[in-house]
Amino acid sequence: MVTSMNDNRLAQLYRDLTARSAGPVALDADTLVAAAAGSLPAERREAVVSRLAASPAEADLVRMLAVLEDDSQALATDLARYDRSHGRRLDRRARPIAATARRTRTVRWAGMGACLMAVLGLWSTHRIGPGSIDGASNGIYAEHKSDRIFTTKDSIFAWSNGESGAQGGQDKLFHSEFNGS
Amino acid sequence: MPPPPPPSDPIQARLEQLLRDYGARVRRLLQSHGLDQRGIDPADVEQEVRIRLWRAIERDRSAAFHASYIQRVVATAVVDALRRAEVRAAEPLPDEDSEASPLPDAAAGPDRQASDSERMDDLARCLDSIPERRRLPITLHLQGFSLQEIADSVGVSAEAARKLVSRGMDELKSRLRECGHGDFDE
Numbered sequence: 001m002v003t004s005m006n007d008n009r010l011a012q013l014y015r016d017l018t019a020r021s022a023g024p025v026a027l028d029a030d031t032l033v034a035a036a037a038g039s040l041p042a043e044r045r046e047a048v049v050s051r052l053a054a055s056p057a058e059a060d061l062v063r064m065l066a067v068l069e070d071d072s073q074a075l076a077t078d079l080a081r082y083d084r085s086h087g088r089r090l091d092r093r094a095r096p097i098a099a100t101a102r103r104t105r106t107v108r109w110a111g112m113g114a115c116l117m118a119v120l121g122l123w124s125t126h127r128i129g130p131g132s133i134d135g136a137s138n139g140i141y142a143e144h145k146s147d148r149i150f151t152t153k154d155s156i157f158a159w160s161n162g163e164s165g166a167q168g169g170q171d172k173l174f175h176s177e178f179n180g181s
Numbered sequence: 182m183p184p185p186p187p188p189s190d191p192i193q194a195r196l197e198q199l200l201r202d203y204g205a206r207v208r209r210l211l212q213s214h215g216l217d218q219r220g221i222d223p224a225d226v227e228q229e230v231r232i233r234l235w236r237a238i239e240r241d242r243s244a245a246f247h248a249s250y251i252q253r254v255v256a257t258a259v260v261d262a263l264r265r266a267e268v269r270a271a272e273p274l275p276d277e278d279s280e281a282s283p284l285p286d287a288a289a290g291p292d293r294q295a296s297d298s299e300r301m302d303d304l305a306r307c308l309d310s311i312p313e314r315r316r317l318p319i320t321l322h323l324q325g326f327s328l329q330e331i332a333d334s335v336g337v338s339a340e341a342a343r344k345l346v347s348r349g350m351d352e353l354k355s356r357l358r359e360c361g362h363g364d365f366d367e
Contacts, residue, residue: 007350010304014323017301025263029256033249038333046317049334053320057219061259063325064214065252068207072255073248075203079238080245082196 015056022055032058036065196238204231207255216259220266229258300362307356311349318342319349 027035031048034040040048052059204227211223233254237246308316321331332342 010353011323011325013297013300013304014308014320015325016297017305018324020301024267025260029253029260032256032260033252035334036252037249042336045334045336049321050317052326052334053317053324056324057216057263059324059326060214060216060219061256061263063330064210064216064259065256066330067214068210068255069248069252071203071206072251075199075251076246076248078199079196082192082199082238 018054019056022057025058026051026055027058032062033065035062036069200231200234203234203251204228211259216263219263220270221259221262226258226262229262230255233258303357303360303362307353307360310356311352315345315349315352318345319353322346322350 027048031040031044035048035052052062207230208223208227211217211221211226217223234246234251237244237250237254308320311319318331318335321334322328326334328342328346329339331346332339335342335345337345
């Protein structure tokens with residue numbers, strides 16, 4: 001079968017052939033960008049170019065990236081302008097925002113400290129309350145009693161020394177009993 | 182649905198406009214380079230590029246965005262879309278009795294499909310018979326690269342690339358004639 005083909009038809013046939021056999025995308029984004037920019041490292045150039053010749057999708061993408069390069073450069077320049085103007089605005093707003101953040105942190109820590117103190121206070125109240133308390137309250141009571149005993153002893157001691165006041169009265173009773181016997 | 186109201190912050194509005202214009206340019210180039218014929222939706226890629234750039238700007242407002250970084254964002258978005266399209270193409274077709282079964286392409290009848298398949302096999306055989314050094318410029322030319330791009334890729338001058346391509350194409354056509362594909366309209 002003899003058929004007529006021009007270069008375009010031949011190219012289309014080749015692209016159909018390679019689309020059928022190319023398989024999944026094999027080159028990564030960095031390599032595709034480098035190929036579009038013509039900055040492939042020499043040691044990888046042959047392998048990458050062979051892959052591009054065999055994969056219409058990757059070849060189309062590289063050509064598209066080459067055309068897009070000027071637009072990407074323009075966008076990068078515009079974004080740098082945006083960063084500068086936005087950065088100035090950010091600086092103006094950054095100081096009050098940072099001060100507010102510091103105040104918030106301080107209040108938060110003070111609140112946590114107050115909560116901790118309250119919890120410790122409640123805990124210690126429960127520890128010495130009426131239900132749990134034999135040892136602690138007995139201790140206080142014993143201390144109180146011992147004070148009174150000591151006071152009694154002081155009185156007895158005072159009485160034995162013949163001091164005046166109440167002890168003087170007791171002395172009188174003792175003396176009356178003594179005298180009555 | 183009416184378009185969303187423009188942002189009140191003029192700088193924010195300017196940034197959105199920049200990304201919208203760039204995304205629209207990406208979409209047009211995807212279509213003009215035939216990438217929309219490979220199972221990807223240019224509108225999806227445009228949206229993806231804008232979102233990725235927006236996130237990068239929000240992530241680090243003080244970072245300098247070089248053109249190569251923006252190019253990588255576009256390349257990654259397109260590669261991801263192509264890979265997703267390949268996965269979709271590899272998924273099994275619906276059942277035969279399903280109403281959504283694809284209709285055969287009316288333009289490509291069985292005779293033409295068989296003829297194209299035969300031509301492709303012959304083309305592959307003829308290309309394989311050409312030495313590697315001469316084959317690479319031919320295949321790049323058939324893949325649509327310009328002479329200057331071929332020269333840059335192969336590492337020769339534009340004139341040398343033109344000679345390599347011209348002689349290589351003559352050789353390829355000669356071999357195809359031997360296989361029965363005789364006439365080439367220049």
